[in-house]
Amino acid sequence: MTVRLYDSKAQALRDFVPLQEGRVGMYVCGPTVQSSPHIGHLRSALVYDVMRRWFAYRGNEVVFVRNVTDIDDKILQAAVDDGTSDTWWALAYRVELEFTAAYNSLGILAPSYEPRATASVQQMQELIARLIERGHAYPAADGSGDVYFDTSSWPAYGELTRQSRDKMEAAADADPRGKRDPRDFALWKGRKPSEPESASWHSPWGDGRPGWHIECSAMAARYLGSEFDLHGGGLDLRFPHHENELAQSSAAGDGFARYWVHNGLVNIGGQKMSKSLGNSVYAAELFALASPLAVRYLLGQAHYRSTLDYAPASLLEAEAAVDRIRVFLERVERRLAGTRFAGVGAPVVPEAFEAAMDDDLGVPQALAVLHDTVRAGNQALDAEELHDAATAHGQVVAMVQVLGIDPRDPHWSAAEQGPAAAALDVLVRRLIDDRQAARESKDYAAADRIRAELTAAGITIEDSQTGTHWSLGS
Numbered sequence: 001m002t003v004r005l006y007d008s009k010a011q012a013l014r015d016f017v018p019l020q021e022g023r024v025g026m027y028v029c030g031p032t033v034q035s036s037p038h039i040g041h042l043r044s045a046l047v048y049d050v051m052r053r054w055f056a057y058r059g060n061e062v063v064f065v066r067n068v069t070d071i072d073d074k075i076l077q078a079a080v081d082d083g084t085s086d087t088w089w090a091l092a093y094r095v096e097l098e099f100t101a102a103y104n105s106l107g108i109l110a111p112s113y114e115p116r117a118t119a120s121v122q123q124m125q126e127l128i129a130r131l132i133e134r135g136h137a138y139p140a141a142d143g144s145g146d147v148y149f150d151t152s153s154w155p156a157y158g159e160l161t162r163q164s165r166d167k168m169e170a171a172a173d174a175d176p177r178g179k180r181d182p183r184d185f186a187l188w189k190g191r192k193p194s195e196p197e198s199a200s201w202h203s204p205w206g207d208g209r210p211g212w213h214i215e216c217s218a219m220a221a222r223y224l225g226s227e228f229d230l231h232g233g234g235l236d237l238r239f240p241h242h243e244n245e246l247a248q249s250s251a252a253g254d255g256f257a258r259y260w261v262h263n264g265l266v267n268i269g270g271q272k273m274s275k276s277l278g279n280s281v282y283a284a285e286l287f288a289l290a291s292p293l294a295v296r297y298l299l300g301q302a303h304y305r306s307t308l309d310y311a312p313a314s315l316l317e318a319e320a321a322v323d324r325i326r327v328f329l330e331r332v333e334r335r336l337a338g339t340r341f342a343g344v345g346a347p348v349v350p351e352a353f354e355a356a357m358d359d360d361l362g363v364p365q366a367l368a369v370l371h372d373t374v375r376a377g378n379q380a381l382d383a384e385e386l387h388d389a390a391t392a393h394g395q396v397v398a399m400v401q402v403l404g405i406d407p408r409d410p411h412w413s414a415a416e417q418g419p420a421a422a423a424l425d426v427l428v429r430r431l432i433d434d435r436q437a438a439r440e441s442k443d444y445a446a447a448d449r450i451r452a453e454l455t456a457a458g459i460t461i462e463d464s465q466t467g468t469h470w471s472l473g474s
Contacts, residue, residue, distance in 0.1 A: 003058060003358050005230075006305060008238060008260040009160050009246075013360060016259065018229045024060045025224040026052060027257065029216060029233035029241070030114070032069040033095035034078040037102045039281045039299070039310060040266045040273060044234045046296065047263040047304040047361075049108045050403060051232070054357050057349075057402050065223045066111040067216060068096055071118050071209055073173075076199060086196050089118075102283040105292040106299075107404050107411050113223045117210065121201050123218040124210045127252055128187045136251040137187055140178025145190020145206025148174070149248050151183045157247045160260065161239045171240060173211060185244050186211035213244035220249075220256070227255025235262045264302075267309045281310060290315040293412045297322050297405055303364055321371070325400060326407035327460070328374045332381060332393045341386040345394025353399055363403070370399045428459060 003016040018024050028048045031041055045066075055062050069075075070092040079088035096116075117124075128147055131137035136153045140146040151157045151165060158165050170182030174189055190208040191200040200207040220228060233242060242260065249256035265272070268279045286295045289312060298318040302308045336342045349357075350373065356365035377392030400406040431450050438446035454461055 003054070004360055005259060005261055006360050008262045011162070014259065016230075018060065019227065019258065022060055024055045024062045024230065025228035026055075026062060026064045026230045026232065027216070027220040027224055027228060028064070028066045028231075029237055030066040030068050031096075031099050032072050032074055032212075033092045033099065034072065034074040035095060037099045037283045038273070039268075039283070039286060040234065041099065042102060042106060042283055042286070042295070043266055043299045043308055044263050045103055045108050046106060046299050048232045049106075050300055050363065051261075051304075051361055052109065053402055053404060054361065063112045063224065064109070065113045065115070065220065067219050068099075068114060068116045069212065069215065070096065070116045071199060072212060076195060086198070088196065088199060098283075102287075105283075105287060106296045107292070107409070109404075115219045115223065117215040117219070120215065120219050120222060121210060123222050124214045125188075125201075125203055127214060127218045127221075127248070129204070130252045131187065131248060134251060134253070136248070138180065139205045140190075142178040143206075144175065144178050145188070145203075145208045146174055146178045146186060147188035147205050148179055148184040149187055149244065149251075150180065151185070151247070152181055154247050154251050156250065158243065160243045160246050163239070163243075173240075185213060185240065187214045187248070213241055214248060216241075217245050217249040217252075217254075217256070220245075221254055226253075228257060230259045230261060231257035232261045232263070235265055238262055263304045264307045267307055269311055270309060286315070290319055291322075291412070293322050293405060293407060294318040300363060300403065300405075301367055304361055322405060322407055324371070325374055325396065325405070328377055329393070329396065329408055332377060332389050335381055336386060336390055336393070339386060341390040344387060344390035345392065345397075347394050347398040347401070349398045349402060350395050353395075357402070366399070366403070370396065370403075373399070428454065432461065 004013045005016050006012070007014045026048065028045075030045075031037065048064075048066075052062050052064050070089070075092050076085070076088055079085045079091045082091055084091055128137060131149065132139070132147070135150075137147055137149050140148065158168065165183060168183050170176065171185040174186035176182055187210070188203060188205055188208050189211055190206050191197075200209055220231070231242070231245075242262075246256060246260075266281075267273065268281060271277060271279060273279055273281070290298075294315055295318070298310075298314055299308065301318070336344075350369055353366050353369040356362035356369060359365075373392050373395050377389050377396065380386070380388035380392060397406070406412075431454060435447045435450040438444070438450065451461060
């Protein structure tokens with residue numbers, strides 16, 4: 001079956017056919033590093049991580065580019081607010097490290113390339129010069145050093161979001177005095193006297209810095225070529241950011257992205273997350289409430305195009321879900337160890353899982369297949385049907401690896417193990433030892449009482465040939 005994705009530009013599901021068979025080039029808009037990562041940033045990064053993993057599972061080499069916007073109006077303003085305007089670059093780098101740490105905690109694969117805007121200014125200037133030469137951009141006549149894209153010169157402007165240029169609002173990304181039309185947007189911004197010299201570069205049009213939109217066009221072409229397979233980002237980037245990227249790249253003669261994919265946003269308790277409402281949820285808060293594996297499960301369980309409604313209680317459900325997977329894998333691997341069924345189940349996803357993922361990355365349906373397989377595997381173990389249990393084991397391993405939620409991965413052990421977990425293990429094992437001593441002395445009432453106390457605390461114990469094992473949940 002062919003992978004099908006919803007193309008935002010076509011506004012339809014399309015068969016995904018890469019430019020080069022067996023190779024997928026992906027460009028995803030990364031963070032503007034003016035403040036700490038929040039749940040929306042994590043959700044978006046996770047969507048494209050899962051998409052990348054699925055392309056790779058389907059046999060493709062994936063070249064994945066995610067940029068870092070480290071020069072921008074918002075960054076300069078954040079540095080002013082922080083009292084560090086002369087060292088704006090230090091704030092940007094500190095926040096970039098926060099994003100990297102959050103991505104690593106969630107098990108998000110590192111990009112093939114992660115270019116910073118400040119390292120690609122030359123490519124941006126070359127692209128701007130091409131646009132001026134082709135008659136699609138102009139330097140401001142007021143001597144400010146600004147350069148604008150002439151939206152009237154490009155009849156297709158608005159094609160990504162299906163908007164008429166005549167009905168668009170004015171672009172608010174630069175001083176309008178030098179514009180021929182209020183809807184024209186900035187490609188280059190001349191340096192203002194209030195801005196630090198370190199935030200500007202020499203150019204044919206005067207010292208300044210790139211506009212927001214030009215950077216992605218330049219960096220995508222630099223690392224993926226003038227035409228590439230897929231451009232992704234949050235739904236909030238469709239206009240004006242992605243619309244302007246498409247216009248300037250196309251006007252410069254580049255084929256640019258063949259597929260446009262956008263992920264849904266995040267609501268907090270039914271409300272849109274925004275700074276004005278003061279309801280932003282930051283990465284640090286999520287990791288304080290639940291394990292990184294549970295956070296990954298939660299943020300990835302909804303369909304990528306849907307709005308994710310977050311509530312803290314949902315983290316408990318995510319913890320329980322990943323624990324059910326963990327318990328099954330531990331249980332089946334203990335039971336199959338040393339038998340002829342160990343290693344029988346090939347790590348291949350079930351057909352229903354594959355169909356769900358091929359159908360516009362249907363993760364909710366794929367997770368349903370995963371949990372059905374876990375239940376079937378547990379039932380096979382209970383019935384001592386070890387061949388069926390081994391088959392289920394192989395399928396579950398393949399599915400959790402594709403989704404990046406394999407609880408056996410050492411990454412999660414390192415992320416989750418801490419003093420509290422170690423202390424709980426000591427206490428539970430002491431009670432298990434007391435229960436075993438009671439059973440050996442034939443004090444079955446005491447043994448049953450200890451098991452009941454552990455069950456009441458949400459701890460499941462399992463007696464096997466290799467001893468008694470415990471887990472949280474069932």
